[in-house]
Amino acid sequence: MANYDVKTEVSDKFSLRGRVYHKIREDILSGIYKDNEELREVAIGEELGVSRTPVREAFRQLELEGLIQIIPNKGAYVTGITVKDVQDIYMMRSKLEGLAARWATENISDEQMNEMEENIYLSEFHASKGHMEQITNLDNRFHEILYEACNSKMLQHQLQDFHEYVLRVRKRTLSENKRSAASTEEHKEIMEAIKAKDADRAELAANRHIVNAYENMVKNGLYEAYERG
Amino acid sequence: MANYDVKTEVSDKFSLRGRVYHKIREDILSGIYKDNEELREVAIGEELGVSRTPVREAFRQLELEGLIQIIPNKGAYVTGITVKDVQDIYMMRSKLEGLAARWATENISDEQMNEMEENIYLSEFHASKGHMEQITNLDNRFHEILYEACNSKMLQHQLQDFHEYVLRVRKRTLSENKRSAASTEEHKEIMEAIKAKDADRAELAANRHIVNAYENMVKNGLYEAYERG
DNA sequence: GCTCGTATAATTGTATACAATTATACGAGC
DNA sequence: GCTCGTATAATTGTATACAATTATACGAGC
Numbered sequence: 001m002a003n004y005d006v007k008t009e010v011s012d013k014f015s016l017r018g019r020v021y022h023k024i025r026e027d028i029l030s031g032i033y034k035d036n037e038e039l040r041e042v043a044i045g046e047e048l049g050v051s052r053t054p055v056r057e058a059f060r061q062l063e064l065e066g067l068i069q070i071i072p073n074k075g076a077y078v079t080g081i082t083v084k085d086v087q088d089i090y091m092m093r094s095k096l097e098g099l100a101a102r103w104a105t106e107n108i109s110d111e112q113m114n115e116m117e118e119n120i121y122l123s124e125f126h127a128s129k130g131h132m133e134q135i136t137n138l139d140n141r142f143h144e145i146l147y148e149a150c151n152s153k154m155l156q157h158q159l160q161d162f163h164e165y166v167l168r169v170r171k172r173t174l175s176e177n178k179r180s181a182a183s184t185e186e187h188k189e190i191m192e193a194i195k196a197k198d199a200d201r202a203e204l205a206a207n208r209h210i211v212n213a214y215e216n217m218v219k220n221g222l223y224e225a226y227e228r229g
Numbered sequence: 230m231a232n233y234d235v236k237t238e239v240s241d242k243f244s245l246r247g248r249v250y251h252k253i254r255e256d257i258l259s260g261i262y263k264d265n266e267e268l269r270e271v272a273i274g275e276e277l278g279v280s281r282t283p284v285r286e287a288f289r290q291l292e293l294e295g296l297i298q299i300i301p302n303k304g305a306y307v308t309g310i311t312v313k314d315v316q317d318i319y320m321m322r323s324k325l326e327g328l329a330a331r332w333a334t335e336n337i338s339d340e341q342m343n344e345m346e347e348n349i350y351l352s353e354f355h356a357s358k359g360h361m362e363q364i365t366n367l368d369n370r371f372h373e374i375l376y377e378a379c380n381s382k383m384l385q386h387q388l389q390d391f392h393e394y395v396l397r398v399r400k401r402t403l404s405e406n407k408r409s410a411a412s413t414e415e416h417k418e419i420m421e422a423i424k425a426k427d428a429d430r431a432e433l434a435a436n437r438h439i440v441n442a443y444e445n446m447v448k449n450g451l452y453e454a455y456e457r458g
Numbered sequence: 459g460c461t462c463g464t465a466t467a468a469t470t471g472t473a474t475a476c477a478a479t480t481a482t483a484c485g486a487g488c
Numbered sequence: 489g490c491t492c493g494t495a496t497a498a499t500t501g502t503a504t505a506c507a508a509t510t511a512t513a514c515g516a517g518c
Contacts, residue, residue, distance in 0.1 A: 269498095269499075269500095270499080270500070271498090271499075271500095281500090285500090285501090301500085301501090302499085302500055302501075303499085303500080304499075304500080305500095
């Protein structure tokens with residue numbers, strides 16, 4: 001269904017290295033490994049039942065992603081992700097999401113436009129029924145459509161990265177309070193601006209949507225919940 | 230001199246893996262390896278006089294960076310970087326550079342402010358003398374100062390990444406035409422807005438600066454030169 | 459008791475061996 | 489000549505051996 005062709009991601013989750021990478025990544029993002037904790041190749045290998053080779057390859061990727069720091073001949077240390085990092089990413093994402101909305105206005109296909117309208121229609125329905133899981137999925141999908149419609153491999157890749165980083169926080173936010181209605185309303189605003197070919201309005205609406213999501217998160221104190229892991 | 234503490238980069242250029250990584254990366258960005266070209270572990274290892282292990286680790290990093298795509302059990306293929314990618318990155322960078330200028334307005338230290346003023350003073354001097362190498366270095370350093378002053382590990386990391394991506398193109402642009410004077414003037418505008426604590430003006434000036442740099446590049450046809458590699 | 463140096467252990471860096479998978483060559487059958 | 493299947497070669501995936509480096513233990517000397 002979704003077109004993931006252009007996404008650059010660790011391509012196989014089924015190889016040992018892929019599994020190791022995703023496991024360690026998850027454990028860092030969820031706080032199981034604390035800040036500055038040293039990760040040892042053999043220990044992690046034994047825990048997952050693999051040799052050092054896939055662990056080392058996973059480490060190299062995590063290093064590039066900024067989740068760990070490797071000091072040559074010494075060790076790998078968790079960099080983690082702080083409250084300020086999350087805040088900064090939201091603000092960066094706000095700017096780039098605006099750019100995505102602008103470009104989507106110029107490049108969206110009829111098919112994508114239809115899916116976007118349908119997405120909002122369904123969101124409103126499920127919001128009225130309180131179907132939280134569907135709302136979360138539709139919310140995620142809305143952003144994916146936007147990223148695909150902007151027709152930029154680079155921007156799409158970047159925004160998907162940001163999205164993943166904050167996904168854990170965002171999911172809680174949506175499922176634990178009443179923001180979903182406001183969120184759908186903001187999606188609708190973005191969609192209508194795109195449909196009206198008003199790139200300026202689309203950009204601003206997308207900017208605001210992400211800032212609102214962030215502010216809502218702070219207001220609800222879920223931010224601190226995140227910090228505790 | 231420069232504070233690279235927070236930068237997440239491949240930490241050692243002197244290990245075999247570090248050398249392999251930088252070599253392949255350079256060869257992709259400079260077009261020695263063409264789009265869709267298959268990279269073989271043994272061949273590259275032999276060329277550089279190393280075994281497959283460091284080559285594989287380098288591949289994993291290049292994959293995450295989006296420069297190659299690894300198809301499991303099959304091979305590694307160069308993704309390259311197209312003209313549109315460069316264009317998109319400039320526009321994305323424009324937005325984030327604006328954010329950096331905004332945050333720098335709020336967070337710049339006296340020391341950083343002084344270095345920024347000095348940087349512009351020196352740039353004007355070297356521009357009047359036509360010292361191209363110094364101008365290029367000062368130009369790079371101006372942006373580094375800005376990234377450091379914004380006080381955001383995340384934003385700094387991102388912008389440094391973008392900067393690296395387009396560095397090869399940008400260097401040519403600066404050294405082959407008369408943009409350097411205009412560029413310095415724009416840096417001065419950003420600096421003065423930051424000094425005046427005018428975040429809005431700083432952001433807009435930084436936005437425009439990157440867009441101007443891009444448009445100049447297109448105007449001078451250096452863009453196509455890039456495409457030919 | 460404290461500092462320092464050396465021996466030993468632990469850990470990372472790299473090469474290589476072997477298994478698993480994919481690509482290629484080539485001939486049988488039509 | 490074309491298609492397909494099988495044997496062989498080439499390539500990647502992972503484990504492991506060994507070298508190089510760093511961490512730790514511990515005792516000599518003060």
